[in-house]
Amino acid sequence: xxxxxxxxxxxxxxxxxxxxxxxxxxxxxxxxxxxxxxxxxxxxxxxxxxxxxxxxxxxxxxxxxxxxxxxxxxxxxxxxxxxxxxxxxxxxxxxxxxxxxxxxxxxxxxxxxxxxxxxxxxxxxxxxxxxxxxxxxxxxxxxxxxxxxxxxxxxxxxxxxxxxxxxxxxxxxxxxxxxxxxxxxxxxxxxxxxxxxxxxxxxxxxxxxxxxxxxxxxxxxxxxxxxxxxxxxxxxxxxxxxxxxxxxxxxxxxxxxxxxxxxxxxxxxxxxxxxxxxxxxxxxxxxxxxxxxxxxxxxxxxxxxxxxxxxxxx
Amino acid sequence: xxxxxxxxxxxxxxxxxxxxxxxxxxxxxxxxxxxxxxxxxxxxxxxxxxxxxxxxxxxxxxxxxxxxxxxxxxxxxxxxxxxxxxxxxxxxxxxxxxxxxxxxxxxxxxxxxxxxxxxxxxxxxxxxxxxxxxxxxxxxxxxxxxxxxxxxxxxxxxxxxxxxxxxxxxxxxxxxxxxxxxxxxxxxxxxxxxxxxxxxxxxxxxxxxxxxxxxxxxxxxxxxxxxxxxxxxxxxxxxxxxxxxxxxxxxxxxxxxxxxxxxxxxxxxxxxxxxxxxxxxxxxxxxxxxxxxxxxxxxxxxxxxxxxxxxxxxxxxx
Numbered sequence: 353x354x355x356x357x358x359x360x361x362x363x364x365x366x367x368x369x370x371x372x373x374x375x376x377x378x379x380x381x382x383x384x385x386x387x388x389x390x391x392x393x394x395x396x397x398x399x400x401x402x403x404x405x406x407x408x409x410x411x412x413x414x415x416x417x418x419x420x421x422x423x424x425x426x427x428x429x430x431x432x433x434x435x436x437x438x439x440x441x442x443x444x445x446x447x448x449x450x451x452x453x454x455x456x457x458x459x460x461x462x463x464x465x466x467x468x469x470x471x472x473x474x475x476x477x478x479x480x481x482x483x484x485x486x487x488x489x490x491x492x493x494x495x496x497x498x499x500x501x502x503x504x505x506x507x508x509x510x511x512x513x514x515x516x517x518x519x520x521x522x523x524x525x526x527x528x529x530x531x532x533x534x535x536x537x538x539x540x541x542x543x544x545x546x547x548x549x550x551x552x553x554x555x556x557x558x559x560x561x562x563x564x565x566x567x568x569x570x571x572x573x574x575x576x577x578x579x580x581x582x583x584x585x586x587x588x589x590x591x592x593x594x595x596x597x598x599x600x601x602x603x604x605x606x607x608x609x610x611x612x613x614x615x616x617x618x619x620x621x622x623x624x625x626x627x628x629x630x631x632x633x634x635x636x637x638x639x640x641x642x643x644x645x646x647x648x649x650x651x652x653x654x655x656x657x658x659x660x661x662x663x664x665x666x
Numbered sequence: 667x668x669x670x671x672x673x674x675x676x677x678x679x680x681x682x683x684x685x686x687x688x689x690x691x692x693x694x695x696x697x698x699x700x701x702x703x704x705x706x707x708x709x710x711x712x713x714x715x716x717x718x719x720x721x722x723x724x725x726x727x728x729x730x731x732x733x734x735x736x737x738x739x740x741x742x743x744x745x746x747x748x749x750x751x752x753x754x755x756x757x758x759x760x761x762x763x764x765x766x767x768x769x770x771x772x773x774x775x776x777x778x779x780x781x782x783x784x785x786x787x788x789x790x791x792x793x794x795x796x797x798x799x800x801x802x803x804x805x806x807x808x809x810x811x812x813x814x815x816x817x818x819x820x821x822x823x824x825x826x827x828x829x830x831x832x833x834x835x836x837x838x839x840x841x842x843x844x845x846x847x848x849x850x851x852x853x854x855x856x857x858x859x860x861x862x863x864x865x866x867x868x869x870x871x872x873x874x875x876x877x878x879x880x881x882x883x884x885x886x887x888x889x890x891x892x893x894x895x896x897x898x899x900x901x902x903x904x905x906x907x908x909x910x911x912x913x914x915x916x917x918x919x920x921x922x923x924x925x926x927x928x929x930x931x932x933x934x935x936x937x938x939x940x941x942x943x944x945x946x947x948x949x950x951x952x953x954x955x956x957x958x959x960x961x962x963x964x965x966x967x968x969x970x971x972x973x974x975x976x977x978x979x980x981x982x983x984x
Binding site for chain 1 (some may be wrong): 677681684685688692695696697803804806807808809810811812815816818819823824830918921922925926929940941944947952955956959960963964967
């Protein structure tokens with residue numbers, strides 16, 4: 353085979369074997385690495401399955417729940433304990449089923465967390481890439497804006513904005529949150545972009561006249577994609593805490609719309625927190641388990657992204 | 667050195683001005699006006715109009731903003747119409763409570779995180795390091811307010827070890843008052859410390875690991891300094907100042923957290939004052955608090971940057 357270097361003279365069989373060799377020598381694709389890493393780590397695989405099945409469950413099952421009926425006050429069921437009268441997790445002070453509110457609330461909270469992660473990560477990644485790539489005055493200006501955003505007391509600003517906007521819904525709420533949660537990502541991406549911009553392939557592209565946006569989004573971005581995936585997974589776990597925290601304080605979703613945060617807010621009543629634990633504890637435990645599982649997945653993803661830390665290195 | 671500090675302070679000024687404009691405009695766009703709450707049933711619409719007129723509520727926004735700034739520089743933040751008290755007095759009382767709780771939390775956090783970070787770095791890659799990493803990671807990813815609620819339930823209500831509301835018990839006096847104050851911040855402080863160590867532990871750990879492989883440690887080792895003394899006198903001392911710089915940055919986190927901590931523990935500090943003022947639409951207090959928190963964030967960052975630039979000459983910009 354070594355003697356035959358001219359491609360045109362090769363037989364199809366030889367070409368095929370060459371292609372197979374090249375495929376073997378090439379680095380495995382990102383999804384393949386991830387899959388191998390998850391297969392090697394049983395707890396991670398279990399967390400992944402739990403999270404995916406749970407998210408699918410809370411996204412699909414609310415379609416079969418009549419939310420009008422669910423949120424109707426039913427005095428007869430006042431604070432029914434769990435496992436009584438068809439109430440799996442009991443009922444709250446208005447006689448509304450906790451289990452159903454938990455399902456619909458999870459959908460709302462996770463939905464907002466997903467939306468927030470997508471929007472804020474997109475802003476953060478674009479901001480960091482542009483700032484890090486261009487440097488100079490553009491970087492300086494963008495970093496001053498970053499400093500200014502970091503100075504704002506986030507929780508207070510969100511609460512003030514929610515108070516000003518009277519008629520808000522899940523979408524406006526997600527947008528308001530996104531305004532204040534892109535900075536961490538942008539800082540991370542910027543520092544990696546700064547290092548990446550100094551590499552030879554970028555200089556080569558600049559010299560050969562490739563357009564800036566193409567270098568940024570088609571060349572640098574794929575090269576830091578592992579960092580982006582890790583950061584997005586971890587911020588998803590964090591973002592679950594953002595909406596639930598504000599809903600808990602009463603400035604997230606309106607109180608008629610169940611969310612994990614409004615469910616935990618049942619604990620604000622001293623009677624609920626001591627005697628009627630089922631009104632708030634399930635939601636609290638759900639948040640803890642969900643955040644732990646997602647962050648654990650994030651850890652595995654970040655391990656897969658770093659070749660020296662992988663468990664499976666073949 | 668001084669040049670760096672001066673430069674940092676100069677950059678701050680436009681930021682503060684921008685913040686004040688933003689806060690002012692936000693307060694202006696809130697529903698209602700400062701007289702909504704103090705309207706006497708007998709006051710007529712024309713009287714209110716007159717009040718608004720003489721208080722300049724119909725002036726263009728930049729003129730109102732300018733008046734507000736002038737008052738601000740005279741230390742006059744306006745009058746809270748819910749409490750009928752000058753905002754400065756109102757915040758002053760609450761600020762001491764918040765300061766007390768935050769300082770306590772910070773001291774506990776450092777007391778817990780420094781030894782853990784040092785220990786983890788010392789035993790890099792071994793069992794203690796893994797255990798500490800799992801601890802920091804678990805505490806980091808659970809939303810803090812959930813922990814506070816569960817902590818209040820378990821230790822405050824079920825076990826009844828700690829008071830569940832307020833900053834001091836109403837019956838305490840003299841020495842007992844100090845004890846009572848301490849008891850009231852103990853649970854939120856402990857929870858805050860236990861669940862807020864991640865940054866300091868990780869930073870300390872990486873400092874120690876860096877130092878372990880540095881030339882000065884190798885020199886000390888070859889001179890025959892015992893390993894224990896190297897950690898105590900060389901590595902720990904060298905990492906202390908950059909770690910101290912973290913204090914400034916953590917102000918942001920503490921202030922943000924104070925809104926949740928104080929609401930959950932009904933602790934009368936600035937965070938709870940903010941939530942109360944929002945529900946009563948007490949705009950003068952809201953504006954003052956947002957501005958104050960923003961400036962405190964800025965000062966915290968400034969402090970950290972200055973400490974870091976003293977420690978590490980590379981950070982100083984020419």
